[in-house]
Amino acid sequence: MNIKSIQDYYEDRFAHCYGCGRLNEYGHQLKTFWDGDETVSRFTPEEKHTSLPGFIYGGLIASLIDCHGTGSAALAYARENNIKLEEFNAPRFVTGALNVSYKKPTPMGPELEVRGTIKEIKGRKVVIEAIVSADGDICATGEIISLLVPENFGQK
Amino acid sequence: MNIKSIQDYYEDRFAHCYGCGRLNEYGHQLKTFWDGDETVSRFTPEEKHTSLPGFIYGGLIASLIDCHGTGSAALAYARENNIKLEEFNAPRFVTGALNVSYKKPTPMGPELEVRGTIKEIKGRKVVIEAIVSADGDICATGEIISLLVPENFGQK
Numbered sequence: 022m023n024i025k026s027i028q029d030y031y032e033d034r035f036a037h038c039y040g041c042g043r044l045n046e047y048g049h050q051l052k053t054f055w056d057g058d059e060t061v062s063r064f065t066p067e068e069k070h071t072s073l074p075g076f077i078y079g080g081l082i083a084s085l086i087d088c089h090g091t092g093s094a095a096l097a098y099a100r101e102n103n104i105k106l107e108e109f110n111a112p113r114f115v116t117g118a119l120n121v122s123y124k125k126p127t128p129m130g131p132e133l134e135v136r137g138t139i140k141e142i143k144g145r146k147v148v149i150e151a152i153v154s155a156d157g158d159i160c161a162t163g164e165i166i167s168l169l170v171p172e173n174f175g176q177k
Numbered sequence: 178m179n180i181k182s183i184q185d186y187y188e189d190r191f192a193h194c195y196g197c198g199r200l201n202e203y204g205h206q207l208k209t210f211w212d213g214d215e216t217v218s219r220f221t222p223e224e225k226h227t228s229l230p231g232f233i234y235g236g237l238i239a240s241l242i243d244c245h246g247t248g249s250a251a252l253a254y255a256r257e258n259n260i261k262l263e264e265f266n267a268p269r270f271v272t273g274a275l276n277v278s279y280k281k282p283t284p285m286g287p288e289l290e291v292r293g294t295i296k297e298i299k300g301r302k303v304v305i306e307a308i309v310s311a312d313g314d315i316c317a318t319g320e321i322i323s324l325l326v327p328e329n330f331g332q333k
Contacts, residue, residue, distance in 0.1 A: 037228075039228070039234040039236065040234050040235070042227070069195055071194065072195070073193070073269075073326070074193055078195040078244075079243045079244075079271070079272045083240060083243060083275060084236025087234075088235075115279070117278070117279055118277065118279065119275075119276070119279075120274070123271070123272055123274065175229065
């Protein structure tokens with residue numbers, strides 16, 4: 022079975038994000054999936070993503086939560102509105118606000134898991150809570166307020 | 178006159194951060210200075226740091242605010258405690274919590290300026306408010322709670 026991430030369904034023009042764009046060859050290419058009623062993304066940092074030696078820099082954690090949030094919002098919005106996802110009809114969200122709480126230093130080495138819970142869907146706004154863990158240890162939590170990009174965005 | 182950034186005064190072991198470490202050749206090497214009672218960092222994103230075409234991805238904005246926060250906290254703590262900065266005696270802070278509010282899409286092209294205001298210094302905690310602007314337009318605001326790294330961090 023070939024299960025695609027929400028990012029695989031973004032229009033090409035919305036697929037260049039450094040954090041999650043499948044067309045950004047330099048970026049993280051984060052991919053977000055449903056796992057029951059939760060959403061999940063996974064990412065293994067590279068050595069260069071250091072903060073203090075042995076740990077991951079906070080900006081990467083924030084970036085993962087950010088893009089996990091917009092991906093989760095798109096998944097939730099599509100489910101709520103009975104949009105059958107196909108290439109390339111996914112709704113595209115951007116972040117209005119991002120809160121991150123760093124619970125402990127995130128270790129360098131393990132794959133990181135970001136789990137999302139959909140807290141609210143209201144009109145064009147989706148609120149997601151996220152948990153970042155390494156080997157099952159919670160390293161950071163976050164909340165993302167995501168906003169649907171207008172369909173005519175970037176068009177002249 | 179040769180004015181150095183706070184990051185130039187970090188111990189080598191604290192100078193590897195992807196966001197602001199002078200020894201991380203792959204990272205952003207953000208540098209933070211006093212400007213009167215405010216702090217300032219400047220960074221010009223690269224094309225790869227795209228979100229939607231023409232704009233900067235939110236994770237980079239969060240990363241700049243994050244490292245501007247720890248740098249500002251170190252500057253403020255040193256000033257508050259009459260620490261005369263020299264190589265390599267700067268206090269090193271990490272981020273406990275980070276809030277970012279995205280006010281408008283941050284355009285690709287201009288140098289970004291991050292300005293910080295010190296809101297609170299209490300024991301090992303410093304709270305900073307930050308404003309990110311491009312060509313004078315405010316694109317994002319943030320708050321960072323920074324915590325002083327214990328002196329024996331990482332020692333056995």
